[in-house]
Each structure stands twice: as C-alpha cells, then as structure tokens.
Amino acid sequence: MEVRVANVRKEFERFPALHDVSLDIKSGELIALLGPSGSGKTTLLRLIAGLERPTKGRIFFGEEDASQKSIQERNVGFVFQHYALFRHMTVADNIGFGLKVRHGPSRPSAQEIRRRASELLDLVQLSGLEKRYPAQLSGGQRQRVALARAMAIEPAVLLLDEPFGALDAQVRRELRRWLREIHDATGHTTVFVTHDQEEALELADRVVVMSQGSIEQVGTADEIYDTPNSPFVYGFIGESSALPVKVEDGQVWIADRPIGLSAPHAPQGEATLFFRPHDVELVEECNGCIAGTVAASRRVAGTRRVELEIGGERQRVEIELPVDHRAAQKSRVAFRPRRWKLFPTA
Amino acid sequence: MADPEIKSYAPHHESLSAAVTESRPAKAVLMIVSFAFLGIFLLLPLIVVFNEAFAKGFSDYADALTSPDTRSAIYLTLLVAAISVPLNIVFGVSAAWAIAKFEFKGKAFLTTLIDLPFSVSPVISGLVYVLLFGAQGLLGAWLKAHGIVILFAVPGIVLATIFVTFPFVARELIPLMQEQGNGDEEAALSLGANGWQAFWYVTLPNVKWGLLYGVLLCNARAMGEFGAVSVVSGHIRGLTNTMPLHVEILYNEYNAAAAFAVASLLAGLALVTLVLKTLLEMRYGAEIAATRGH
Numbered sequence: 001m002e003v004r005v006a007n008v009r010k011e012f013e014r015f016p017a018l019h020d021v022s023l024d025i026k027s028g029e030l031i032a033l034l035g036p037s038g039s040g041k042t043t044l045l046r047l048i049a050g051l052e053r054p055t056k057g058r059i060f061f062g063e064e065d066a067s068q069k070s071i072q073e074r075n076v077g078f079v080f081q082h083y084a085l086f087r088h089m090t091v092a093d094n095i096g097f098g099l100k101v102r103h104g105p106s107r108p109s110a111q112e113i114r115r116r117a118s119e120l121l122d123l124v125q126l127s128g129l130e131k132r133y134p135a136q137l138s139g140g141q142r143q144r145v146a147l148a149r150a151m152a153i154e155p156a157v158l159l160l161d162e163p164f165g166a167l168d169a170q171v172r173r174e175l176r177r178w179l180r181e182i183h184d185a186t187g188h189t190t191v192f193v194t195h196d197q198e199e200a201l202e203l204a205d206r207v208v209v210m211s212q213g214s215i216e217q218v219g220t221a222d223e224i225y226d227t228p229n230s231p232f233v234y235g236f237i238g239e240s241s242a243l244p245v246k247v248e249d250g251q252v253w254i255a256d257r258p259i260g261l262s263a264p265h266a267p268q269g270e271a272t273l274f275f276r277p278h279d280v281e282l283v284e285e286c287n288g289c290i291a292g293t294v295a296a297s298r299r300v301a302g303t304r305r306v307e308l309e310i311g312g313e314r315q316r317v318e319i320e321l322p323v324d325h326r327a328a329q330k331s332r333v334a335f336r337p338r339r340w341k342l343f344p345t346a
Numbered sequence: 347m348a349d350p351e352i353k354s355y356a357p358h359h360e361s362l363s364a365a366v367t368e369s370r371p372a373k374a375v376l377m378i379v380s381f382a383f384l385g386i387f388l389l390l391p392l393i394v395v396f397n398e399a400f401a402k403g404f405s406d407y408a409d410a411l412t413s414p415d416t417r418s419a420i421y422l423t424l425l426v427a428a429i430s431v432p433l434n435i436v437f438g439v440s441a442a443w444a445i446a447k448f449e450f451k452g453k454a455f456l457t458t459l460i461d462l463p464f465s466v467s468p469v470i471s472g473l474v475y476v477l478l479f480g481a482q483g484l485l486g487a488w489l490k491a492h493g494i495v496i497l498f499a500v501p502g503i504v505l506a507t508i509f510v511t512f513p514f515v516a517r518e519l520i521p522l523m524q525e526q527g528n529g530d531e532e533a534a535l536s537l538g539a540n541g542w543q544a545f546w547y548v549t550l551p552n553v554k555w556g557l558l559y560g561v562l563l564c565n566a567r568a569m570g571e572f573g574a575v576s577v578v579s580g581h582i583r584g585l586t587n588t589m590p591l592h593v594e595i596l597y598n599e600y601n602a603a604a605a606f607a608v609a610s611l612l613a614g615l616a617l618v619t620l621v622l623k624t625l626l627e628m629r630y631g632a633e634i635a636a637t638r639g640h
Binding site: 049051070071072075076077078080082084085086087088089097098101102149150152153 | 529530532533534535536537538539540543547548551552
C-alpha cells in the first residue's frame, strides 16, 4: 500500500511537534524515520497509524484519504517500542488477538486462528512457543512476537516504533538482518522509527532524516551519506568536519588564502565548509589547499585520526589518515577535501 | 475493619542493607513494642468478642443469630453490600480510567475529590444526605411530592455506604493503571479491537488483582460502616438496621451476649477479609513483579 503524507502539521497543546511535513512512501518500501529525540519521528509514525490526528494536512493510504479514519479502520500493524504484549495471554493468544476481535464473517474460527498463529510463529522463527507467556520470553523473542501479532491482521502498512531500541547491541544486529529478510519475504510497506543511524542506513530502502519537527532529507543510504543537503544531516549522519570559510570570485577562501576549491555557484560571503574526515586527499605542496598544525593524533580502529589547527583563528578540524602514512609523523599536514559542501552562514 | 492506611505497607520485597539495620537490642525492642501493641489493641478485643459471644453457651449464640431482627439486619447488610459494591466497581473503574488514561482539566481536583470520603468524618457523610433528602432538606419537598423515600430507608443507607466506600476501588486502580500506561490499549486498538473489547480483553485482565483487592476492602467497609449509616438509617428494628447498628442497639439494651454474637459475625468477616487480602497480596505482588519485568 502506498502511503502519502501531505502537508501534515501536528501540535500538542499549541506546541508544534511537526511543521508541514510531506512524504511519499512507495508500496513495498522499507523506510526509516531517523532523527534525534524530539525530532518528531515518532509523532509522524503515530499520525500514519492513526494513534494521533493531524492538526492540519492529510494522510493518504493509496488513493484514499485516511486522515479521519480511526486506527481500527486503517488496518495498520503497529509494533511498539516496549512491545506492549498482553501479559496475561499466551504467545498464541497474543498473535491471534487481532483475528479474535473481528466481527461477523471476517472472523476466522478458533482453529483457524490457532493455525495462523503457528504459521506466523514459524515465520518469526519462534516455532513451538505458542503456550509461553510474554514474561517467559527474552527481549528479542518478545519483539518477534510483537511483529507476528502485528502481521496477523494482514496490515496495509507495518509501522515499527524504535523496534530494537530496548535490546542489546548483539541482538539488535541479528534482528536487523532478520527484519530485512521478513520484509523481503512478505513485501509489506514498512516504516520504522530509529535514532540509530547505522540501523537506518543498513536496513532501509530510503531514510527520512528528521530534525525539530521537519524532514531534513529523504534518500537512499548512499545519497544521505555522500551528499547531505544540510549542516544538520552532515553533523547527524556519520563523522563530519566543519570550517568557517569565505566565498569570493567563485573561490573558497580561508582567511586570505584560496584553498583550491572552486564554487562558482555559491553566494558570496561567509560560509561553512563541510566534509567527511576520511574523504580527503593529502597534498605535498600547499598550493591552494588547507594546511594545519597537528594538534592531536589518535589511533581509531584501522585509521589514524588527526586533529589539525588551521590558520590564525585556531579552528580545529579532524581528518583521517592511513595508519602508516608519513604525514602522521609530520607536524604540518596539508590536504584538500575530495567531496565537500558549502552552506552559507546564517 | 480494614482501613485504607493498612494497604500502604503492602509487600515491597526489598533487601535491607546492613547499614540501615538497627542493633540487636533495638530490633528486639521495636518488635516487642509492635507485637504488644497489636496484641493489646487488636488481638485481645477480638478474643473478648468471641469469648463474650459464647459466654452463655452455644444455643444462646445460635438463638441470638436466628432472631428475626438479627436475621433482617444480616439480610439488610448483605443487600446494601450487594448494591453498593458493584456500583462502586463501576464508579471506581470509570474514575480510575479517566484519571490514569486521559489528560483533562480538573484532573487534580477529581483526584482530590476521590479521597474526600476518607478525610471527612462518616457522620458528616450521613448528615449531608439528611440535609439533602430530609423532610426539611433541599430536595425533601420534591421527593415527598413524588412519593420517593430515601432517608430512613434502604436507598439512604445504600447512598451513604456508596459515599463512604467510594475511594477503595478507585484508589487501588489509579496507581496501577498509571504505571501500566496506554501502550496495551493502543496495541489492542491497532489490532482492530473496539473500545469495549480493549477494556474487556486487555485493561480489565491487567488490573484484575488490584480490582479484586479494592473490591475486598470496599466490601469489608460496606458491611462494617457505622457512622454514616447510623445517621441516615433511623434505626428501625427489622427494617433499617444493619448489623453494626443492630450490635449497638442490642448492647444498649444490656443484651451483651446477643450483641457480641452479632459482633462475632462482623469480626469473622474481618478475619476472612484479612486472609483473602493476604492471599491476594501474595498473588498480586508476584503479578506486579512480573509486570515490572517487561
């Protein structure tokens, strides 16, 4: 099912949680809503589910306007951060709940419900645990049951709120791969919320980066990582270094020296230069480059991270060097970012 | 009778660290004081009640309990409890639901109101109804014109009992529901359940032990209430006398054996309540602990 969020605004007691958010989700897509806490990602998810009503704007499921529909009518599978399993019901009863509460002919027989529950347990690789209670399961197992329960109602959309947030790192990685497999097998349109960029970039077809109630950027992992479109995304996703620069005559300047980067379309004046610390090219002779004094040097896993002091204003940036690179021993290093972006200073 | 204060030391199994543990003599003194106090003020009277009840032998005891007035008092007490406890379950669950699951203006005020019956003397609770429904009261003339009798009749006793016992269920459920939050209900709704199904299949089972505990205390108080009921009942023998009122009447008539016989029934009720409460606490405590595991 396609989901279209059109100009949605949400206020909680006059406090805006989302400003004019629009988002198109394609059928069968796996989408991550990524952002720091307070960015509005969970609010957006709950709006899609129908757990909240938008203050303004509409939400479409396919061609249909779902904005005024209740959560029951929307037929969404929602997986809660803390699972929200019914603790007094067995695993099988939990999974069958959505079928049991149906009315009339759409309600399967008790036997059919049991069969569906077992089937879904097989799918989430928990066969044989039908009779267990949630308290008797590990965190990872509970999350799988919660997902099976949400899928039992054959939802139009699967929505997951920080699905792995309460699990330890090992289990998280395992479940991540598993969720991807389930998604590929079932083809549900899936939206999940996370604050873990690694999770979002690894798992999702497209990532929606959010900040302060707005969408900053939507794109594939490659697009988001390689061409961030705002200082926020640069800072939030992966490592980045920033330097205050000046744009004049289509050239980028630090203090009174051009640094060999041309920016013919950038507006004149103060700006901030962003680049990835690992995406730099070391140069021998500084004829149009960024040069700095080595202030600190740290070994980080397979690389060496060097902190450089640039120019007279004591700006510090980090770059990454191969461990055995000669430049790491020098007191002065010159480099040029390979991929970079300028944002005018506000 | 079980008082609301008792529940404040419901089981919290926290291990005591050595640092906060008193020295041996201090411990002994504290324990002796507690046991002596309970023995003198609770256990001894209880023994006296049963002792006095059987003072003139078992046949007198049986006679006292089977006299028509006593039987009607027992019947009335059961009737009042049978009406007021279910009503308070409905009110208590509604109030707890509203307070725990919604945000609205006047919520703090409502919470305070729920505690009002605990802070007001039961006599006042009764007097309020006299002022409201009495012949000279606010609604007295209207009620009389329509032939509705509330005061000095069963409806008045039920109203007073409901008022006095209102907090038990609500106060038991509010913290429990607040702790559990809305997650389970949202999950039920997202799976297609309607509001009633969510309540019946999810909310109610989640709070059932707490609810039962509240009902037990509510019932004990409903059967044992004296002050408020005394004001509105009119003490008409065989008609508007509940068991506690009947005990008083018998005692004032120097019929101590009969008074204690009826009192022994109330004491028995208290003991049964206590045992059930303890069993429930053991069970309920485990339930809460399991909940926390989530």
